[in-house]
Amino acid sequence: MTYALAFLDDRFTNPDEADILTVHALHYATAVFEGIRVYDGRAFKLAEHVERLLRSALVIGLQPDLDADSCAVVLEEMIMRSDLRNAYLRPVMFQGGVDLGVHAPSNKTRFGALIWDWPTVFGESAMQKGISLTTQVPYRRPPPSCFPTEAKSSAGYLTGAINRRHAAEAGFDDALMLTHDGFVAEASGANIFAFHSGTLLTPRPSGILDGITRQTVMAHLPEGLTCRECDLDLSTLLEADEVFLTGTAYEIMPVRAIDGTRFQPGPQTRLIAEIYQTLTCAD
Ligand SMILES: Cc1ncc(COP(=O)(O)O)c(C=O)c1O
Incomplete structure (x- = not known):
């Protein structure tokens, strides 16, 4: 699929520079994720979260090309590289672009993750x-x-x-x-x-x-x-x-x-x- 023009935020742009707009998950919520707490440099219940991430992906019809072990390896490495002791990890699997048909089997399942320092959700008190x-x-x-x-x-x-x-x-x-x-x-x-x-x-x-x-x-x-x-x-x-x-x-x-x-x-x-x-x- 070739898009002619895009508009994002406040300007007209080349569709290649606004590729978030062609992500299937943005339009149809074809995404699953996890929230994982890191305590003292170790992910708590990592195997259970990775297992649920992959199970959720299958339930909604995603086709990740990553298995539980490789997913866990990436997440462990994120903790190590970030050097955070108390953190929150957010892996996400989603249907990528560029076909914006509701049924778009040619779009690959993508995997990403973020990690950030985590104090508390509603404050210490x-x-x-x-x-x-x-x-x-x-x-x-x-x-x-x-x-x-x-x-x-x-x-x-x-x-x-x-x-x-x-x-x-x-x-x-x-x-x-x-x-x-x-x-x-x-x-x-x-x-x-x-x-x-x-x-x-x-x-x-x-x-x-x-x-x-x-x-x-x-x-x-x-x-x-x-x-x-x-x-x-x-x-x-x-x-x-x-x-x-x-x-x-x-x-x-x-x-x-x-x-x-x-x-x-x-x-x-x-x-x-x-x-x-x-x-x-x-x-
Ligand atoms: C709607 C909802 N229910 C329950 C939970 C608790 O799940 P967990 O204990 O696996 O974090 C969460 C958190 O992810 C949630 O978003």
């Missing part, structure tokens, strides 16, 4: 004080029958990005989204847990991202604590003694408010955060 969530956002999560919800895909982030903007404009830190049928789903970049009547509750991993942090927490619960995956009603969540979010970037993040209901960051959340912190140091 949020890890103690907790963050505020609102359910008063425009979009619910689509059901798995309507969308490849098991992939960590760029398309999946559109609802999160719009909802998060609404939350921020209303003075909240993040959006708490519901499933298509009205149960509690997840925040824009994290899974949710509630400590309720002595048990930890979390939404079933259907229509949400089954986070690697979520799985890590469930595999390393404090002694005597059990966790139940369920269809979590918002009313049950609002009665919980403690609520926290889990995610690569959020780590174990206490929730201090959902809409008008307030929570105290409590001992169960602190214990789980301590266990998680120990794991990030040991991996």
